[in-house]
Each structure stands twice: as structure tokens, then as C-alpha cells.
Amino acid sequence: MNVFAVEGLPEIEPGDDIAALVEDRVELGTDDVVCVASTIVSKAEGRQADLADFPAGDRARAIADTIGDIAGEQKDPRFAQAVLEESEELLLEAPFMLAVTRFGHITVNAGIDRSNVPDSDLLLLPEDPTASAQRLHDALDAPVIVTDTSGRPFRYGQRGVALGWAGMPAARDWRGRLDRDGREMGVTVQAVVDELAATANLVTGEGAGGTPVAVISDWEFGDFDGSDDLFREHEDDIIRAALKEWSYAGD
């Protein structure tokens, strides 16, 4: 398996054709997996926004006050409003806003970025990353994953994750397969799009602002059943249920 960043991409602006920019710089095979950072997808799709676009309602004001009290510094209620508008629901309001985006991804602040955004305050995630991946896949004729970096429970730090994908399944489904001793396998679903997104992040990284696209070649999905379930449904997610019933009571 080979992984490299696509060099020399320009700063992406609204309306830019990412697929064409990638094709100008690299010869893709139809089995190469193209991982595209959601930041540039958002920029091309015009998802820049300003805080002034989000006049704060009562709930946003209350959330900003609560988080501000915990942090000991004032928070901008317009940012809380932006997170609310980008979310299907919040699992936590405080000490940080843990949001379920409209496409099912669970992340702090609905993934809204306040860095790396020239000329505007905010960069929202793509509205429908799988649709974005599909458009890129149609143009590039190779599997495409739209990636983000995101924190996670239990472990410090962020790692690359998939937000949307096209041209390949999200996961290898081993259910029902037996191990070499004839027992059922311990691992039943391998979320390969997340593993590929993590791989891509090793060569792109947040700091490498000019290399938001990575190509993974000589890797095969293989002869497995595929599954496109990646975001857990409410009823299957014990931890989501626990968070919904819990509220922060201070240190």
C-alpha cells in the first residue's frame, strides 16, 4: 500500500473544481482511493460563513452563558447558534457542544472550523459529504473519501475520520465468517473508510495546509461483503443514550 499527498494544490475558493485540480496533478488508477479533506470541499462549496450570519436565539444565548461560566470567559452566542443550526441535536450542551450533524456525524461544535478560513469567521462542514464524495467520484472515476479530523471519547487527540464516501463501501463485513480454527471472528465489521481517512491524515495533517488531498494506491477492499453503515443509529448507541440523559454538574 502506497500513500502520498497531492502536492501543489492552490488555496481553494468557492466554485473551484477540486476534481480537475487533482487530475492536473496526479495520474489516478480506478482503484486508487482519493481522500479529500472536508475543509477544501467546504471551501469549494461556499460553506464559509460569518458570525453575523447567525443572530443568537434564546437557546444559543443560554448555552454560551453556561459554557462561558464553566470556562471562566465569555463565549460568543452567535457561534453557539451556528452549531445549533448545523446540528440535528446536541448530545451535550456543556462543558462543550457535542453535536450530531444533519448527516449523522457526532463531533464537537458540529465540526465548525474557526481556523484556516481566510476572509471569513467560520467554515461549516459540507452539507452532505457523501453527495460531495459522489460528485468527486463521478469526475475522478476512483473511490473518494471526504475526511475530517475529530476528537473521540476515551482517548486524547484527534485522528482522521470519514465523513462521506463514494465508489467503495464504508466497511468490510466479516459477520458469519469463521477464523482459522472454525470459531466465529472476533471482529465483525471493519470500518475501512475511517482507517483510510486516518492513513491519509498521516501525510496531510492539519498543519500541512497546502496538501489536503492524499491518494492511497495498491490497497484493495478485497473479497468481502460491504456495508455502508458508519454512523450509529440512536437505538444502537448506548453511549449516545447515556449522554442524552446526563448533564454536566461542574467539577
Add this chain to the structure above:
Amino acid sequence: MNVFAVEGLPEIEPGDDIAALVEDRVELGTDDVVCVASTIVSKAEGRQADLADFPAGDRARAIADTIGDIAGEQKDPRFAQAVLEESEELLLEAPFMLAVTRFGHITVNAGIDRSNVPDSDLLLLPEDPTASAQRLHDALDAPVIVTDTSGRPFRYGQRGVALGWAGMPAARDWRGRLDRDGREMGVTVQAVVDELAATANLVTGEGAGGTPVAVISDWEFGDFDGSDDLFREHEDDIIRAALKEWSYAGD
């Protein structure tokens, strides 16, 4: 970046010298990252066990009964006892046992494997994966990550994660760095050992029982501060706190 599985490793047995077996099969550079599946580390370290080794106490019996009632089938209380003995604490007892292992990793059933274990019932995780990684690193003179596959909240499927590491830091620490526009970076800590473990899992995978070691070459940690914090401390983990206060009340 280049990733390949080490081919031709034999079935690992207690006392086997994994480092020597790897060195016989591949020429390693001092910057190559060697990812070793915890299953073979456990096997070499003699972490096979039988259910009969874990006579169930009262708590294990109660947990097995509760989980069995929810699942509608009887559960072996000796397995619950094994999980308890491998854990520092449980975050959930039911509908599944979500355990904090003695080295800080949070995973279902304390990572005890019931498949891929010839001649015994169970395979426990290595007792101290970072010590295991250190021994392998000393022998191989290259960075080593002891990996596992593990599920996670919010997302279906399993992905590779790091349990222990040596010869490199766990994470790139970007704190305080500024983006190209002079704003503070959105991502502050990049958990590269987890990303490398996920990468390795793409070429080894659970089904590929004969290829539990992957080598990642032509990748650099780079000129960043390093951090070895990977497992969150209690006080920093809101989701851990929420789970501790919650209990499963049925469907």
C-alpha cells in the same frame, strides 16, 4: 509512505521471539514503524487462558445474569470474572461490559479474545503493552506499536488502535502553533499512533491471521513536540463520567 504486511510468520506460541521472527523476514530501517498485533504479543507472552481459570464470584455471576437476561441467552459467568480481573473498573456492566483495562484502554470485555486462540478458551491482552513495545523496540531498533482492533462510540465497526508504543511519541502536539492566517490551529493534538495502527490494520486485518505485523516506511513524525498522553484521565473524560452515572434500563 509505504505500508506492507510481513509475510510468512508462523503461528506464534508462548516464548516465541517475535523480534527475531520479524528480522528474519524483513530488513528494517531505524525510521520504519513496526505495528504488531496484540494477539501475537499476547500469544508470545503466554496470555492464553481457560474459562476454568476464572471461577466466578458474586459480582461476575450477577453481571452475567443481567447481560444474559437482556440478550435472551445464558452467559458464562466465568467470562465475566475474567473481564473483571483484567479491568481497573467497568464503565458499563450491561448490556455489555465496557472495561477500563489496567493500562488505561477502554474497550468491550477488556479486549479478551474468544476467537483465533488455538488450544485455549481465551486470549487476554498483553499485561503492559507499552512494556511489550519497549522490548520489541529494543530488539528491533525501530519504533514499535502494539495494536488492537476495537469498536468505538458513535460509529459502527472496529478500527485499529494503539495499545502501547515505544521509540516514538504517541501524538504530535500542535498546541500554540498558528495556521497560515495566524490563527490558532483547530487541531491541537494528533494521535499518530492510532492513525498508524489504523493504517496497519488495512493490510493485516483480522481475517489475515498469518500477517499480524505491518511495517510503515517513508513516514516521519516530523518536527513537532511529542506527547505520550493517549488514554484520557478520569477527570478529563466527560463521556466516561456520564457513563459511570448511567445504568441500562432496557429497551
